[in-house]
Amino acid sequence: MAEIYDYVIIGSGPSGSVLAHYLTQAGARCLMLEAGKEYAADTFPRNEMHANTQLMWNGGMDASRDASLLFLRGKVLGGGSIINQCLLDRFDDDALDDWAARSGIHDFSTVAMARHYDEVESHLALHTMTRADWNRNAELYVDGFERCGMQWAPLRRGQKDCGLGNDCMVCLGGCPRDSKQSMLVTFLRQARQQGLRVETGFEVGQVIHGARHVTVFGRQNGQSRQVYGRKCILAAGALGTTQLLLNSGLGDRLPALGQQFNCHPQLMNVALFDDFVDAHKGAFQAVKSNDPRFRKQGFKLENVFAGPIAMALLAPGYGLAHQRFMQQYRHMACIEVAVRDATPGAIAIDAQGRLKITKTMHDADWQRANAGLHAVDAIFGVLGAREIMKSPIRIGLHLMGGCVIGDNGRHSVVNPAFEVHDHPNLLIADSAIFPSAPGINPSLSIMALAHRASEVWLGSYQTPATTAPLMAEASL
Ligand SMILES: Cc1cc2nc3c(=O)[nH]c(=O)nc-3n(C[C@H](O)[C@H](O)[C@H](O)COP(=O)(O)OP(=O)(O)OC[C@H]3O[C@@H](n4cnc5c(N)ncnc54)[C@H](O)[C@@H]3O)c2cc1C
Structure with missing residues (x-):
């Protein structure tokens, strides 16, 4: 037996x-x-494409049936x-x-x-981000919040002896230092x-x-x-x-x-600045929105960025226009609207047992999202952004x-x-x-x-x- x-x-x-x-x-x-x-610290894939294909279900390309939302989950x-x-x-x-x-x-x-x-x-080793952890993306975020009279707070992250100056965005493909908890x-x-x-x-x-x-x-x-x-x-x-x-x-x-x-739909917004932002350098996320008005309205604003492949996916189009967008990578700041979804979807399977996910943002969700997008426009506007790009892609990370x-x-x-x-x-x-x-x-x-x-x-x-x-x- x-x-x-x-x-x-x-x-x-x-x-x-x-x-x-x-x-x-x-x-x-x-x-x-x-x-x-x-995998282990010394065997995690070393580039973004391999991390997506080797560490996620369907290469990070699970989508809702109407393809309006993309879902990322670890495999x-x-x-x-x-x-x-x-972030804990x-x-x-x-x-x-x-x-x-x-x-x-x-x-x-x-x-x-x-x-x-x-x-x-x-x-868990927990670290509350300090001013010393901020990169330029975080500095712009805080500056914009303060000028708009919005409340922010430091993020708390599970990390141990990460050290300053690390490009910790790579640890989204597995932390190479065994620092992330x-x-x-x-x-x-x-x-x-x-x-x-x-x-x-x-x-x-x-x-x-x-x-x-x-x-x-x-x-x-x-x-x-x-x-x-x-x-x-x-x-x-x-x-x-x-x-x-x-x-x-x-x-x-x-x-x-x-x-x-x-799934907390997430909407990424990219602003272009004349100076280098280098949002890919240093601590990837350090601050968060902490405004009671936002909580009531059902959204958060995230101080985020992403690797070049993910950023490239955010911009519609191809060819020269897309290349020009990506040439601005070092000039990009990013704030994401994360919606507390009001309209749940449903999970089913097809005849082969494969997932069929029904999830669409409805009016109540869009009201929340639009309130967040409006706040992002105000922040990037007061900071003097040269251009603001709202990605048409909506992502679900919290399933x-x-x-x-x-x-x-x-x-x-x-x-x-x-x-x-x-x-x-x-x-x-x-x-x-x-x-x-x-x-x-x-x-x-x-x-x-x-x-x-x-x-x-x-x-x-x-x-x-x-x-x-x-x-x-x-x-x-
Ligand atoms: C890019 C990204 C960033 C995120 N950032 C944060 C953050 O900062 N803070 C936060 O709180 N949350 C974050 N999340 C969400 C968080 O990671 C998830 O909510 C959490 O991991 C879910 O935990 P779980 O144990 O329910 O499932 P999972 O962590 O998804 O674990 C499920 C496991 O089951 C395995 N599995 C599934 N089906 C089968 C099967 N049929 N047979 C065998 N194994 C199977 C999967 O491969 C997977 O390893 C993030 C998610 C993503 C994708």
């Missing part, structure tokens, strides 16, 4: 890795399956934490109160989550030391739920594989986890499966929902104990369970939720109000 693990964990991003750490720490035998490959050991910017924020009352109202779960609150944030943060250098490393077994290049196609164990079917290096867990944790991200449940035939039994897909959490089987997929309704051996605590778009960077909250889920499954979770354990029986 093949080995039955206590937990088979599908996916190695913030959710899978944090869960692997706490479960192995408690003595559970865990197997992690990851579709992507394993690599460590998941999105390898290719993300590692806690959710505020606004985001968590909305979750409590939508899910019917009352201990979604900043007070109830504080313990979980404290715990996961204790494993990806899962590879934090939770996953600890979990491996505690006995986690990891198999990479293993793409799971289906899970079959049984009363005593879950069978996990997939392919690795062209071979069919089957593994078993008493419990199976789906930590494949909003798109991956939802696709897996749909491909496992659970769509008929879970009416909310695939619903409430959100959330599809298997939302709630106390009601008709409107949600996962119950308050992080189990799929009526399938107690299928567990989910990744970004797929988000009931709505928080409008805030999600990965620290994914880690905090994973910590909370591990306590629930291990039988040690205490609800803040009653101190009664949510699940009496430990699953070990």
Whole structure:
């Protein structure tokens, strides 16, 4: 008889890795399956094109059905934490109160989550950006904000001994210094030391739920594989986890499966200045908008930039006009509008089991986006930009929902104990369970939720109000 693990964990991003750490720490035998490959500081691809093709699903070209939105997600050991910017924020009352109202779960609150944030943060090196970290793009951003009477704040980033003067934009293709606090250098490393077994290049196609164990079917290096867990944790991200449940035939039994897909659509705006900006040099992002009016209006302004390939994608056209645009690379400043989406989309599959993502920005989303674009025009205008270019491309980096959490089987997929309704051996605590778009960077909250889920499954979770354990029986 093949080995039955206590937990088979599908996916190695913030959710899978944090869960692997706490479960192995408690003595559970865990197997992690990851579709992507394993890289390290000295083996990450060294140019932007190879990073896109080797570290992302479909080379970073997943699109909505109407091609109005592009979705980026990691396919690599460590998941999105390898290719993300590692900006780590806690959710505020606004985001968590909305979750409590939508899910019917009352201990979604900043007070109830504080313990979980404290715990996961204790494993991460966190750096609040200082003025010394600013490049010219950040200086322009702050200058524009102050002249327009808008509020800004320093960003908090997971990084260790990064040093000043690094061109840290390259670490969006995997950090070559092991400075960025990806899962590879934090939770996953600890979990491996505690006995986690990891198999990479293993793409799971289906899970079959049984009363005593879950069978996990997939392919690795062209071979069919089957593994078993008493419990199976789906930590494949909003798109991956939802696709897996749909491909496992659970769509008929879970009416909310695939619903409430959100992505914080991001709209990049480039301004050209006469002087060099060199936004690709130094800290890639150092400051953020912190204006309560923006939060109310449902958008954020991000101080960002991108490598030459990504910047080239933003400009429409080709030939000489496009070449002239790219020749301005060193003169470009960039501010992105990130929308807290008001209109969720849906995730489905076609007859071959491939993703079909319906997500379009509707009027309410455009009102939010346009308020942000208006603020960007004001900022670049007061700074004396020579030209402002609004990219027609909208990008989704924070992919959330599809298997939302709630106390009601008709409107949600996962119950308050992080189990799929009526399938107690299928567990989910990744970004797929988000009931709505928080409008805030999600990965620290994914880690905090994973910590909370591990306590629930291990039988040690205490609800803040009653101190009664949510699940009496430990699953070990
Ligand atoms: C460019 C970029 C920048 C970002 N910047 C930030 C930021 O600064 N701050 C922030 O908070 N968030 C940021 N994010 C978002 C953040 O990275 C994600 O929200 C987070 O990684 C999601 O975590 P997760 O564990 O839910 O899923 P993921 O990190 O997506 O991990 C899922 C893993 O499951 C694997 N998988 C999927 N399907 C299967 C399958 N069938 N079989 C086996 N394995 C599978 C995937 O390959 C992947 O490795 C950024 C994202 C991108 C793309």
